[in-house]
Amino acid sequence: MLKGSLVALVTPMLESGDIDYPKLEKLIDFHVDQGTNGLVIAGTTGESATLDFEEHCEFLNQSREIINQRLPMIAGSGANSTKEAIHLTDCALQARADAALLVTPYYNKPTQEGLYQHHKAIAEAVAIDQLLYNVPGRTACDMLPETVQRLAQVPNIIGIKEATGDLQRLAEIQDLVDDAFVLLSGDDATTRQFILQGGHGTISVTANVAPAQMAAMCAAAAQGEAEEALRIDQQIEQLHKVLFVEANPIPVKWAVSEMGLCGPTMRLPMTPLSSQYHAQLRQALKDAGVL
Numbered sequence: 086m087l088k089g090s091l092v093a094l095v096t097p098m099l100e101s102g103d104i105d106y107p108k109l110e111k112l113i114d115f116h117v118d119q120g121t122n123g124l125v126i127a128g129t130t131g132e133s134a135t136l137d138f139e140e141h142c143e144f145l146n147q148s149r150e151i152i153n154q155r156l157p158m159i160a161g162s163g164a165n166s167t168k169e170a171i172h173l174t175d176c177a178l179q180a181r182a183d184a185a186l187l188v189t190p191y192y193n194k195p196t197q198e199g200l201y202q203h204h205k206a207i208a209e210a211v212a213i214d215q216l217l218y219n220v221p222g223r224t225a226c227d228m229l230p231e232t233v234q235r236l237a238q239v240p241n242i243i244g245i246k247e248a249t250g251d252l253q254r255l256a257e258i259q260d261l262v263d264d265a266f267v268l269l270s271g272d273d274a275t276t277r278q279f280i281l282q283g284g285h286g287t288i289s290v291t292a293n294v295a296p297a298q299m300a301a302m303c304a305a306a307a308q309g310e311a312e313e314a315l316r317i318d319q320q321i322e323q324l325h326k327v328l329f330v331e332a333n334p335i336p337v338k339w340a341v342s343e344m345g346l347c348g349p350t351m352r353l354p355m356t357p358l359s360s361q362y363h364a365q366l367r368q369a370l371k372d373a374g375v376l
Contacts, residue, residue, distance in 0.1 A: 089122030093130035097347030119296035128161035142176035163188035191224040220248035234261035280306035
């Protein structure tokens, strides 16, 4: 089962905008050493929307080689075109990813039936384990628990990244799926409570810069050690907030760069973090003990 602290990894880029593979290797080694439980490659935090098909697929292949089975690899392969999502998910399969993560179609605003048919079509077309990803704050599309229940009946749809930050939503999904269905938080600020309430882990932005703390917090929460989980979470709670002062992944890319793990380059239309937030984020990194 995919569980614990899974990192929504940033994509290191050269000043030219090309993917920086030496820095990617450095990042992956860092997370292996820090106790991260798995990596999401080419997810939305990894600026997947700016990758073209060819480099997206090459990125997955190169990442798989660097990871070399040291950690589970989840490949971002969502798109707002079902045909495109099938293509990218097939790339995930060819790259030997352990699972694919598929965000709900953005902008289109499909109905619940449209969401069901979209994800069902991808799952039936590509024989790889697949995770749903619901983040209505970014997609203007909310996958309701009843739709999750329907999709959970598709054999290779194995779980969901639920990023509403609504713990009642977690409870509603839990009532509709069996215990084997993987429940992952997509909201760092509520991850601790999410796991204490029976979730299995998180796909985290904060874990890019505080991987050891996120992994330890998730482990404590999974063991029901609420006080220990709270103690650890309090060390990084400012990061949960400050890493979203501008649209993700702008702040976290800057923070990872500040830690010397990669460069700050982002592809348009994303732009570097506004200077007015530098001191605030730098202080949060220091308070968390990672800088």
